[in-house]
Amino acid sequence: MxxxxxxxxxxxxxxxxxxxxxxxxxxxxxxxxxxxxxxxxxxxxxxxxxxxxxxxxxxxxxxxxxxxxxxxxxxxxxxxxxxxxICNELEEARVNQQQVIELVDDIEGDVARSVEGSTAYNESLIFGLQALRDPQDENLPNVLTELHESTQQMQAQQEKFLYRLRTAQTEIQHLRTQLDRAHMAATLDHLTQIFNRNAFTHLLSKALKSDYRGLALVMMDIDHFKNFNDQYGHPLGDRVLQHVGQLLRDLLPPRAMAARYGGEEFCVIMRDCHDLQTAHAFAERLRLKIQALRVKVRSTDKVIDSITASFGLALAQAGDDPEGLITRADDQLYKAKHSGRNQVHPPASSAALSA
Structure with a gap:
């Protein structure tokens, strides 16, 4: 096909x-x-x-x-x-659907032909068995010849069907790859290669509905990022965002999910996190890694070592919806920003009290 x-x-x-x-x-x-x-x-x-x-x-x-x-x-x-x-995406989905339909139709036709061949082979086999029971039957050579031909036809049909089935498996895998790529494009932020905001909202809503217990939200914002872009240009700002995306992928705990929430703001959904102290420890590791980033301005060879980030934390509570949990984490992020930046809120002492 x-x-x-x-x-x-x-x-x-x-x-x-x-x-x-x-x-x-x-x-x-x-x-x-x-x-x-x-x-x-x-x-x-x-x-x-x-x-x-x-x-x-x-x-x-x-x-x-x-x-x-x-x-x-x-x-x-x-x-x-x-x-x-999105017309092309809709058309691609329609084309993929039509390819699957054609594929199923082809396999159905091959199966039908195989069944017909099996039926003809069975009839020839019955005639052959009857002839063997009567050695005086002069028609025995013809029956055996017909049985031999039916066997060959049956074998050819089975080989053709097996080949078609293997081809279908390859085509299905190709379609699956296309769908996976489309899904990735729809859920990943193309710059940082972590989830985008739409995917984050869906994942957070799903996590809260399944079980809010042990769920924490970490919100992070790169400090003075607008000034950074204005001073050094957007291409260098994009490189910083890419570095942060890589750090998030490297440092994520098991079952955690990271997303670019918008611009220079990121979110991490943590599972199996039953206290703010655990979330604080993760955020602090990430904060120190970001603070240690060194980015070179290619036009001047100047090395920038002033990249920092602020963090806000919140634990999910009974009855939380995504908006409520995000608001609480964002409030803590606001406190971190207005307490001098480059820090995690609530601070370590408050996080320990919640344990």
């Missing part, structure tokens, strides 16, 4: 570097404000693409909508998002 050519993914539509992306957002946000368009991911994607100018048809549709309506219709926004932003 031939494979359909792969359409460009959503990520392929946005090849800009961080600085270019920031410039496009600076164009998109005022446009949204001018037309009183609610700030949500769907609208951001539409107006970012509008500012990008890569989809003239979408631009014409958006211009017409804001000219015709006082309030931007949410159902229209979703329709445009499907048609112009």
């Amino acid at each position: 031939s494979q359909a050519p792969k359409a460009p993914s959503v990520l392929d539509q946005y090849p800009e570097e961080s600085r270019e992306s920031a410039d496009l957002l600076k164009q998109a946000v005022p446009l949204m404000m001018r037309h009183q368009i609610a700030p949500n991911p769907v609208h951001y994607a539409l107006w970012y693409t509008y500012s990008q100018g890569s989809n003239p048809d979408l631009n014409r549709r958006l211009d017409k909508i804001v000219g015709d309506f006082d309030v931007f219709p949410p159902e229209t926004a979703l329709k445009l998002f499907r048609e112009h932003i």
Whole structure:
């Protein structure tokens, strides 16, 4: 079965570097404000693409909508998002589904032919057995010849079916790989290679529903990151984020999950963590590793050794939803920021009291 050519993914539509992306957002946000368009991911994607100018048809549709309506219709926004932003993903899913259907149909046909061959072989075998019971039967040579031919046909059909089955296994594995890649693209942050915010929200909600006990949330924010980007540029800022992502992957305890929450902010969901002291120990290790980072400015060979991060911790409680737990951890992060940065809150003494 031939494979359909792969359409460009959503990520392929946005090849800009961080600085270019920031410039496009600076164009998109005022446009949204001018037309009183609610700030949500769907609208951001539409107006970012509008500012990008890569989809003239979408631009014409958006211009017409804001000219015709006082309030931007949410159902229209979703329709445009499907048609112009994620259309290729929807088409890829449809193609993959059709490939699976064709694959199953092919296997069903091979099985049907194999069954027919088995039936014919069985009939020839019955005739052969009857002829053997009557040695005077002059038709015995013909029956044996027919039985031999049926045996050969049966063997050929079985070999063909086995080959088709192995080919199907290869095709299924290919489809599975495609789906895995699509799933990874949908859940991973492409820069840091840890979970993105959408995946984090889903994982935290699922963890709270399964069992809140032994669940802790660590929120982390790189200190003065905006000033760092302004001084050294976004490419160097991206390298810092990549280093932090690598540290998180290296230091994560068993069953913990890390995510980039947004910009320079990260979250870690810890399981089997029944007190803040355990969460504090992990956050402190990570804080020291980040503080030890050394990043070289390639244009000047200057080594930057001033990267630090602040942390907020919270333990899950009965009745917690994701928003409540995030708010408590974020409040502690706020205290760490306003207590001088480069520290973990609650501090070690308070964390020990909760044990």
